[in-house]
Amino acid sequence: MTTQPEDLHQQINTWKSNVNDVRDEVKMMRDRLEQIALSDAPREVMTRVEHFENRFLRQREVADEIFHDIKQCAKKVTATPVLVIHDDRPVDDYDTMQNRMEIFQKLYEELKSDFNHFITREA
Template sequence: MEITTSPADLHEQINSWKGIVNDVRGDVKMMRDRLEQTVLSNAPRDVMTKVEHFENRFLRQREVADEMYHDIKQCAKKISDSPSQVVHDDRPVDDFHTMQHRMQIFQKLYEELKDDFNRFMPCEV
């Protein structure tokens, strides 16, 4: 089944993804700041091991967010270079479908990280 989607609609979705990625970046920064408070306290060694674990996960999450943002911008550029109406078979642009799937995974993994961190922090603050 062919569907016609305007680039404006696709750009709206892309802008939404950019916002999500930027929100994740901000949240990760806040979580790192909270984690830093644990480091500054004289926490036991087992807590410090968990701190290091979260520092590594936050670093990786930030790297993935940067990669996602770059790839989203590339997808937007590809759509900008396309005609005024994009005809597709449930896939506006090959990269768009891929980006949509990657965003779902990105959000799922981020939510898991945030949940893990929130379970860890209340016990340690």
């Protein structure tokens, strides 16, 4: 299958947008967590706060790593201004990047669900 470079850039831009959305949502969750941390919550709640602080920090690190890798894919596409021939993969390592994005989204959704459950119990 032949894909225009514009289609490749569109896929890459979608990935970048997804990662940025996760970054923004994690920031909002961290802000909410900070409110709980500043309250007079019991020790067991503060333990959970620390747990989520660590998970949010790691989520941000992973987001930064994957965003960097996406940018590297964009450079690879830009370096190939002609049509790219492939079997429905926008970049050479598309399968790997697609798999990483799926795992990234899945783990983020789990984090978000866990945090929302925590918030509803503590609110």
